[in-house]
Amino acid sequence: MxxxxxxxxxxxxxxxxxxxxxxxxxxxxxxxxxxxxxxxxxxxxxxxxxxxxxxxxxxxxxxxxxxxxxxxxxxxxxxxxxxxxxxxxxxxxxxxxxxxxxxxxxxxxxxxxxxxxxDCTSLVIGGHEDKKAKKVYEDLLYQIRPAFGGNIIATxxxxxxxxxxxxxxxxxxxxxxxxxxxxxxxxxxxxxxxxxxxxxVVEIIERHLEASKVNIKGAPVVIGGGYGVGSKETFDLLHELAEVLGGEVGASRAAVDAGWCDHERQIGQTGVTVRPKLYIACGISGQVQHRAGMEESAQIISINTDPDAPINAIADYVITGDVATVVPKMIKFYKQNTK
Amino acid sequence: MKGLKVIVLAKQVPDTRNVGKDAMKADGTVNRAVLPAIFNPEDLNALEQALRIKDQVPGTTVTILTMGPGRAAEIIREGLYRGADDGILLTDRAFAGSDTLATSYALAQTIKKIGEYDIIIAGRQAIDGDTAQVGPQVAQKLNIPQVTYAEEVTIEGEKVKIVRRLENGVETVVAKSPLAITVTSSAPECRSRNAKLLMKYKHARTVSELQNETQDYTHLYNDRPYLTIQEYTVNDIEVDNEQLGLSGSPTKVKKIENVVLQAKDAKKLSTSDEDISELMKELVESHVIG
Missing domain, CATH: 3.40.50.620 (HUPs)
Known part of the structure; x- marks a missing residue:
């Protein structure tokens, strides 16, 4: 069969x-x-x-x-x-x-x-030739995933x-x-x-289930914070921006590891995948594992001090500068423009 | 309560969390040589749980088992400094190219060679592969139950109580040993090195490492057998060679692509008031926000 x-x-x-x-x-x-x-x-x-x-x-x-x-x-x-x-x-x-x-x-x-x-990010049918064994395979499942900390994509x-x-x-x-x-x-x-x-033999004696409190998957705007945000204080600014724009805050693994954000907000291959109307990447370099979780966003803004940050390549708007400077201005000018 | 025999499965991994530009070679491949080799973070969480069992149940011994190249002995020493009792390095060219299944086969055969054990405990996953497969696969090969995503392990009489951290909540389970447990990163961090243990074990070496020492320490290792880190090769365990390394690995890497981004035509903006104001206006007008 x-x-x-x-x-x-x-x-x-x-x-x-x-x-x-x-x-x-x-x-x-x-x-x-x-x-x-x-x-x-x-x-x-x-x-x-x-x-x-x-x-x-x-x-x-x-x-x-x-x-x-x-x-x-x-x-x-x-x-x-x-x-x-x-x-x-x-x-x-x-x-x-x-x-x-x-x-x-x-x-x-x-x-x-x-x-x-x-954790595959893509599944495709394809053929394969094993030259050593002189065997040809048809219709194999290509299991495609980022590997090695997201620096390579392996099939x-x-x-x-x-x-x-x-x-x-x-x-x-x-x-x-x-x-x-x-x-x-x-x-x-x-x-x-x-x-x-x-x-x-393994017996469950207690369960406390709670629906995930944050719903970043369904948010129209997601503000993603990375290690480049620099501090917990600056990271808190992202929550302010999210509140103003009616969005949610997400984070890269590095920001979660730094303790600035809860694990349940992690975006990427080892977190959630989001497809919002707008993704604002704040201080995110853009490792492929993170991008796997957000690259289908309709519009992407990247705020980064590094003009060559890899994420800029998939961004629609690139702001070269410091998150702590840019985010308060975004809040201010959003409010001015919607009055 | 009788002391337990706990085996911690640990891996030395390249620190993929901080891959800088210098870690990428000109041809776009990863230059592993410049990445620091570290104790896999979740394996340290697992070691901590093992050491807590040792604190809780006197007479418990904690053995670190790692498979890797000769230099992976570093993480065994690191474990000894923190309270592990001994370690085994499983190292052989025959293991090269192992996927998770071939790795778990080699580890399971080594554990069978060790013989008696009560708890096998490992990190949920390693940061170089993020597969979370080796723990459950070792458990299956030893035909013992597994409890994954553990955050807290306590011994209650004959039973082991484990708190699991799942994506949508917390679950507490009880099980009997022998048992395999994998520990997640939300578990308590590993204790730091103990100064006395550091003094005691700083000369701990595998036989291969000793052969490369310039001074003759033979008398030291004869007097203090705990300084010899056991080193197993494929000849020390019972194996079916077909199940090792590349030939024992059902998964093959067909293709590796380096991550090259295709640049879009992005609008480049400065942090000036004009630029940011213009951007927000544009987003509101195009109904992206607001």
């Missing part, structure tokens, strides 16, 4: 945003490869999950429905996915680069001895092992319904055949 497979994260009967994005990507890969799109949802109370999943163009949905399977724990989900992959032999398997997918993915890949690439392939596994962060792929009336097949797995009692 060798289909494309997506592991869907579910909680409280709802399929995660990232999984919907991956189903969309999975559908387009399946179209290109001329194969089916399959998905698996593992959790509890999954009666309505089909309605949420099939419209993305899913041909076969496998469900494992058991109170013990939610919330997620590693071992039972691994057992189910490994056995299901052994049975269905997918050529490609996609998971969210979340605390679930990045826990489950490596475990599954190790059990199946299949290659896994974390990774898994020529011989299946499935070709990749994780992708939320927001990287776009979600799109294929057909609200799409008809797929629902396969309810007999959970007892897939898990054993030993899979439940």
């Amino acid at each position: 060798n289909n494309v497979f997506v592991y869907c994260e579910v909680e409280g009967g709802k399929i995660a945003e990232v999984s919907q994005e991956l189903l969309t990507k999975g559908r387009s890969l399946a179209d290109e490869l001329n194969c089916k799109l399959e998905a698996v949802a593992i959790g509890s109370g999954l009666d309505n999950i089909g309605q949420q999943v099939f419209p993305y163009g899913v041909d076969v949905l496998h469900t494992a429905d058991d109170p013990r399977l939610e919330p997620f724990t590693t071992l039972p989900h691994t057992s189910i996915v490994v056995k299901l992959f052994e049975e269905t032999k997918p050529q490609i398997a996609l998971m969210g680069a979340t605390s679930i997918g990045r826990d489950l993915g490596p475990r599954v890949s190790s059990a199946l001895h299949s290659g896994l690439t974390a 990774i392939i898994n020529p011989d092992c299946r499935p070709q596994m990749a994780t992708v962060r939320e927001g990287v792929m776009k979600k799109e319904i294929r057909d609200v009336a799409y008809e797929g097949e629902l396969v309810k797995l007999d959970v007892a055949n897939y898990v054993s009692d030993e899979d439940f």
Whole structure:
């Protein structure tokens, strides 16, 4: 069969945003490869999950429905996915680069001895020629991701092992319904055949879940601060500007590491991906990992003392100067121009 | 409570957080030689959790296991200065080109050689690859449970209690050893070097390092066996050579592109009042903001 497979994260009967994005990507890969799109949802109370999943163009949905399977724990989900992959032999398997997918993915890949690439920013089908082994491969999954601190972009392939596994962060792929009336097949797995009692040795005793307080993904304007902001005090100016413009503050990894900003505001490959109408990059040099999270912004302003900062190359407006000087002026002149 | 045997998996990594212009060669590739080699930051968070278990449960020993070139012995010394009991350097050309799966195979086979252990603890991910795969893959190969994204590890009788930091909240789990844990960067920072331990271990060396010493310290190492850092090669562990290095790595790098940006036609502005005022006016008029 060798289909494309997506592991869907579910909680409280709802399929995660990232999984919907991956189903969309999975559908387009399946179209290109001329194969089916399959998905698996593992959790509890999954009666309505089909309605949420099939419209993305899913041909076969496998469900494992058991109170013990939610919330997620590693071992039972691994057992189910490994056995299901052994049975269905997918050529490609996609998971969210979340605390679930990045826990489950490596475990599954190790059990199946299949290659896994974390945090891909792009997935493309292409061929490959291994000149040494004199072998030609067709229709491999190019798993593309920044590496080495964002200084290079690597294209990774898994020529011989299946499935070709990749994780992708939320927001990287776009979600799109294929057909609200799409008809797929629902396969309810007999959970007892897939898990054993030993899979439940790790017990969750307490959970405090909170919806992320900041919503930088949905903000029309995002002010991104980098290491070049220079201090916590100056960084606080960005919040003022965000408030005035009705936006949110984001940060590069360096600014988060410096302690100027919460981790949940980190933008980039290892943070969130944003596509605002306006992105104001303040003191951000523009490593590729950061750019991966913001380069699709409609308009980009870069404020940087370094006229050759790499981010300037993708900016629409480049202001060469100090953040502490420019940001207060932006606040002042915005107010003047909207009176 | 009986002391536990804790193994910390650590990696020496190039400090990719501060890649300056001098770190890029003229042809656009990364010049690893100029990047400082450091103790992977989250592995230090993991070491701290291991040392806290040692503080909590007397008789606990903490062993650092690292795979890498000869100079990776530096991070074992760094761990000894902070309270680890001993270390093992796994080093061999046969491991070159390993992806995460081949790496975890080599580490798991080394842990099997070590024999008894209660907790394997590692940083969630290394900053040169950011994959977060080796911890769970080692756990799978040892057939033990894993708990990832740990922020706090405490021993409660026969059980291990772990607080996990997830993207949308906090979860507390209990598990039994043997167990593998990966620690995230929001966990407490590692304690600093201890002056006494620094004096005690500053001459700690692997056998290869000793061979390069100009002075003969043989008597010192005979008298103080703790100064010898164990060094394993592929011959010291039981392995299937097919699973090592490049041949044991299902993932291959097809292409590496250096990051070259294509310049757009950007409007260049100064910090003058006129320029900033004009910019804000333009943005408001084009309904980008406001």
